[in-house]
Amino acid sequence: MYKVGQKVRVKSWGQMAQEYGVTDGIINTPSSFVPDMRCFCGKEYRIKAIYDPVNNIYDLETITGDEDENRELLYFCWDEVMLIPIAGKLETMIKERRKNVETFNPETGFYIRSDDLTTGKEPFMRNFPALLDIGVMGHCVHGASGLCIQSGVQCYQNGLHTQEPNMSLENFKRIVDECKGKTFQFALGGRGDVDQHEDFEEILKYCRSQGIVPNFTSSGLGFNEKIVSLCKEYCGAVAISWYRSEYTQKAIDMLVSAGVTTNIHYVLGRNSIDEAIEHLQQEDFPDGINAVIFLLHKPVGLGTQANVLSPDDERVKEFFSLIDKHDYKFQIGFDSCSVPGLLNFTEEILNSTLEPCEGARFSGYITSDMKMLPCSFDNQELKWAVDLNKHSIQEAWDSDVFDDFRSHFRNSCKGCSRQCDCLGGCPIRREIVLCTKEEKDLC
Numbered sequence: 005m006y007k008v009g010q011k012v013r014v015k016s017w018g019q020m021a022q023e024y025g026v027t028d029g030i031i032n033t034p035s036s037f038v039p040d041m042r043c044f045c046g047k048e049y050r051i052k053a054i055y056d057p058v059n060n061i062y063d064l065e066t067i068t069g070d071e072d073e074n075r076e077l078l079y080f081c082w083d084e085v086m087l088i089p090i091a092g093k094l095e096t097m098i099k100e101r102r103k104n105v106e107t108f109n110p111e112t113g114f115y116i117r118s119d120d121l122t123t124g125k126e127p128f129m130r131n132f133p134a135l136l137d138i139g140v141m142g143h144c145v146h147g148a149s150g151l152c153i154q155s156g157v158q159c160y161q162n163g164l165h166t167q168e169p170n171m172s173l174e175n176f177k178r179i180v181d182e183c184k185g186k187t188f189q190f191a192l193g194g195r196g197d198v199d200q201h202e203d204f205e206e207i208l209k210y211c212r213s214q215g216i217v218p219n220f221t222s223s224g225l226g227f228n229e230k231i232v233s234l235c236k237e238y239c240g241a242v243a244i245s246w247y248r249s250e251y252t253q254k255a256i257d258m259l260v261s262a263g264v265t266t267n268i269h270y271v272l273g274r275n276s277i278d279e280a281i282e283h284l285q286q287e288d289f290p291d292g293i294n295a296v297i298f299l300l301h302k303p304v305g306l307g308t309q310a311n312v313l314s315p316d317d318e319r320v321k322e323f324f325s326l327i328d329k330h331d332y333k334f335q336i337g338f339d340s341c342s343v344p345g346l347l348n349f350t351e352e353i354l355n356s357t358l359e360p361c362e363g364a365r366f367s368g369y370i371t372s373d374m375k376m377l378p379c380s381f382d383n384q385e386l387k388w389a390v391d392l393n394k395h396s397i398q399e400a401w402d403s404d405v406f407d408d409f410r411s412h413f414r415n416s417c418k419g420c421s422r423q424c425d426c427l428g429g430c431p432i433r434r435e436i437v438l439c440t441k442e443e444k445d446l447c
Contacts, residue, residue, distance in 0.1 A: 005060055005084065010051045011067065012087040014044045018407035020086065022128045026414055035061060035081035046402065048090060049077070060084035106134070108188040110217050113240045113265070115188060129365040129410065132186040132401060137380055139194030140176060140201055142168035142372035146225050153306070157247065157271055160381060161195040162305035168195065171372040173203040177210055179370060182397045184214045189240065192220035193380070194372050199231045208238035221269050223247050224255025232258045241265040243297065253290060260292035267294050267337070273301030273311040277319050284326045287333065295335035300342050300436050304381050315348065315438045324349035344429045345438030347422055360427040364388075364409045368401065376400040378409040381432045417441070 006012060017031070024032045031037035052065040062082045066073050104127045105118040115134070120127045143166065144159070146152065152159045171194070183190075190211055192198045198220040201207060211218040221243040235242050244255050246268050259266040268289060272280060280298070283289055289296055303309045313320055327336055328350040338346065340361045346353055363369075364378035371383060374392040382388050388409045390400035400406065409431060416428025420441055429437035 005057075006051045006054075006062060006087070006089065008051050008053060011048060011090040012051060012064070013048050013090055014041075014046060015086055015088055016402050016407065017042050017045050017404060018129070018402070018410055021407070021411070021414060024085070026411075033083050033085055034059065035083045037083075037086055038080075041080055042404065044077070045404070055081070062087075108134075110188075110215075110240065113189070113217070113219075128413075132398065133183075133366060133368045134187060135189045135191060135362070135367040136179070136183060136187055136397075137191045137193060137367065137369040138171070138176070138179060139369065139371045139380065139383070140171040140192055140198060140207060141194030141196035142166075142170045144196030145200065146197065146223055151223070151225070151247070157245065158273075158301065158305070158307040158311060159195075160302050160304040160307050161383060164306055166195060168372055170194075170196075170201055171374075173206055175374055176203070176207055179392075179397065180210055180214050180216060183216060187216055189217045189219060192218055197222045197224075197226060200226050204231075205234055208234055212238050219243070221245060222255065223251070225251045227251070227255040227258055229258075232262045232264065235259065235264045236262045239264065241267055241294065243267040243269045246270045256290045256293065260290075265294045266292070268296045270296055270298050271301050272298045272313065272323075272342075274313055274317070275311055276301075277313065277317075277323055281319065281323055281326065284323075284330070284332070289334060293334050295337050297337040297339070298342060299339045300345075300438075302341070302381050302430075302433050302436055304384055304433065309435070312435055313438065315345070315440045320345065320438065321349055328352045341430050341436060342438070344426045347425055348439055348441075355425050358425065360425065361413070361430060363431070364401075364406045365413070368397075368406075370397075378406055379432060381430075387432075 020031045020033060020037055026032070029039055048067060049064040050067055051062050053063040055061045055063050060083065062084070064077045064082050066077070104120050106116070108115045117127065119125055144161070150164065153164065192207065198204065199222050208218050217240040218238060219240045219242065222245065224244045224247075242259055242264055244252060244259070244266065246252065256266055256268070270276070270280060301307060301311050301313065303312055324345060327346075329352070340359055343358050343360045346358055347355070361379070369377045369380040369383070370392065371377070375386060375389040376392050376397060377383065377386070378388050388405050390403050390405050392400065395403070412431035413427040416431075417423045426439075429439065
């Protein structure tokens with residue numbers, strides 16, 4: 005119970021929604037937290053009076069003495085559960101962090117988190133991203149040359165036409181400093197091959213020096229012994245995009261020979277699924293790789309709508325049947341966008357091994373010009389962007405913008421028995437969701 009005069013902060017909309025659930029746009033706190041109260045989230049106030057000592061309901065007042073805002077505050081009932089004591093903020097943070105247990109092995113990349121120790125349920129989100137996708141590249145020499153198009157890859161970063169400066173080392177170090185002790189891994193990427201960044205070596209070194217494991221994806225076109233040596237020393241894993249070329253194979257061979265954990269990133273669309281089926285049937289992906297990671301094609305950037313896979317495509321069923329029924333000499337992985345497909349078209353894969361979209365829940369993306377997004381596939385429209393030139397990563401994570409993104413996962417596909425397993429699939433591009441259930445459209 006709070007005392008008169010005690011300073012408090014109104015919890016974020018996302019935190020309360022996670023803790024108490026949402027019904028018809030209203031958070032189910034004891035006195036109900038309605039949308040008109042959302043403008044007070046994150047702000048600091050003082051306990052003016054104890055309105056109801058039995059149910060712990062309070063009147064609030066501003067610390068600044070703003071009379072207009074004070075009148076607005078009196079319209080609402082302020083439950084104790086809506087508030088965080090400012091004086092006890094550190095204690096509260098520690099308590100929140102102990103809700104679930106996390107383990108990360110920086111040598112193997114093994115990461116696991118427990119269920120919420122207070123509820124026994126899988127945690128909906130983290131209070132800071134465990135993984136950040138950092139778009140350090142602002143332009144792509146190879147993309148601008150047309151090599152990606154020639155290899156059948158429709159770049160979602162629009163590398164053919166977009167020429168922006170790469171992220172500065174200063175900005176990158178700022179990101180690292182804000183994430184130190186909170187974030188386990190960085191997935192380095194953006195619009196171009198990370199290994200071609202002018203500060204590539206320093207980027208890798210600084211990550212490791214601050215306890216963050218860097219990983220990245222590359223075409224492999226510019227690979228040399230120096231780059232491979234840096235990968236071996238600093239990276240957790242390196243992925244080579246499947247560009248169907250001599251330099252693709254060469255880069256894979258160099259990494260494997262050096263003992264670097266090497267994956268293949270394979271974009272799965274209408275123009276590539278036949279090839280994927282053939283490779284799985286023949287098991288002829290390059291020897292020595294750790295895994296093939298299948299990434300659904302998205303109609304973003306240069307990505308066309310015509311190349312989006314349909315759940316009614318018989319080849320989709322055949323592809324997933326090969327995943328479901330066979331063991332391979334390499335591991336098979338998927339991006340979280342593929343989870344609806346795995347749920348609908350496989351029988352042997354355990355739901356507990358699937359991770360639905362982590363955007364704004366456990367991961368985020370930062371562009372080369374310092375915009376933070378829940379997911380990199382919003383990099384064109386920037387619908388859910390927060391400018392890190394004006395805000396911290398923590399402020400972006402706690403923002404109403406990110407909470408709006410999370411609302412999809414809470415409210416999508418109501419009535420579907422599998423909603424808790426896939427959370428409704430992609431919030432950005434609904435057309436890629438490999439699901440035929442009627443509930444999919446009730447978002």
